[in-house]
Amino acid sequence: MKVPQSLRDLIEGAESLVYIEDLSGKRGLLQALNPLVKLVAIVFMIVVSLFISSLSYLALICVVPLILAIASRIPLRYLASRVLFIPAFAAVITLPILFLTPGHAIAQTSLGPLAISITSEGLQNMLVFAIRVLFCVSSLSLLVLSTGFDRLLRLLSSLRTPPIIVQLFSLTYRYFFVSIHEAQSVLIAKEARTYIHRRTINYQALKDLGSILSTLFIRTYERSERVYMAMKSRGFEIDNKNRLSLPAFRAYDAVFAATIFTAFGLLVVAL
Numbered sequence: 001m002k003v004p005q006s007l008r009d010l011i012e013g014a015e016s017l018v019y020i021e022d023l024s025g026k027r028g029l030l031q032a033l034n035p036l037v038k039l040v041a042i043v044f045m046i047v048v049s050l051f052i053s054s055l056s057y058l059a060l061i062c063v064v065p066l067i068l069a070i071a072s073r074i075p076l077r078y079l080a081s082r083v084l085f086i087p088a089f090a091a092v093i094t095l096p097i098l099f100l101t102p103g104h105a106i107a108q109t110s111l112g113p114l115a116i117s118i119t120s121e122g123l124q125n126m127l128v129f130a131i132r133v134l135f136c137v138s139s140l141s142l143l144v145l146s147t148g149f150d151r152l153l154r155l156l157s158s159l160r161t162p163p164i165i166v167q168l169f170s171l172t173y174r175y176f177f178v179s180i181h182e183a184q185s186v187l188i189a190k191e192a193r194t195y196i197h198r199r200t201i202n203y204q205a206l207k208d209l210g211s212i213l214s215t216l217f218i219r220t221y222e223r224s225e226r227v228y229m230a231m232k233s234r235g236f237e238i239d240n241k242n243r244l245s246l247p248a249f250r251a252y253d254a255v256f257a258a259t260i261f262t263a264f265g266l267l268v269v270a271l
Helices: 007-018 035-049 055-061 063-071 076-083 085-093 096-100 120-147 149-158 163-193 203-233 251-270
Strands: 105-111 114-119
Touching: 035 055, 035 120, 035 149, 035 251, 055 063, 055 120, 055 251, 063 076, 063 120, 076 085, 076 120, 085 120, 096 114, 096 120, 114 120, 120 149, 149 163, 163 203
Parallel strands: none
Antiparallel strands: 105 114
16 A cells, blocks of 8 residues: 555545455455355464464464465455554553563663663563464454455344344445545545645644544534435335345365364464
């Protein structure tokens, strides 16, 4: 993804991050699997990772999402743009562990009467947490990118998820793009009336973004009320009876599930 140079580029980048339908239509390993098999396998992978405290083993299982992404024709750069921020944020919020964990000091300084030291145990705990978050986020991102939103809703419905929750997810996803396009039209109107020599994000641009977001919130709320009244006037009701079904299980699904369960099961035994 290119570096945003203006607010409009930033909005377009947000839309590209959320849009997931293109990759789910490709011919790849994960795209051909039954969504329920993918969900069970990825949840099992994540649960196993929670019991791993060795950096070497965590680094080893982080290769699995990379292999699955390549086999599913999901560009690694595209995947990295969605997952790298969260582990970096997790590492930042766990920085106090470096100083609060007792153990062997690898760096030490003093601020007046206060001595501060970084321990090797604290550094290992921080890295374990960050890498574990990276693995979990990467695995869940692969599930979403390779399945597509419509099939995810079908999966939720087949798992007896309350229909109101499924409908809420559906409306939120679809009207997110309506809000994005509304914001883009506001930004285009603003740029058409304002001469800007350089298209860069600066303090004034961020102030303008605040006013645009507040205006957009009001317009979105008003539109949601109009859409809801229009739906009710046309007889819209949440269907509690119809349950969507998933594709039948095949030998392909069984082989994939057996491979994942065997590999991660042997890892648990090795621990």
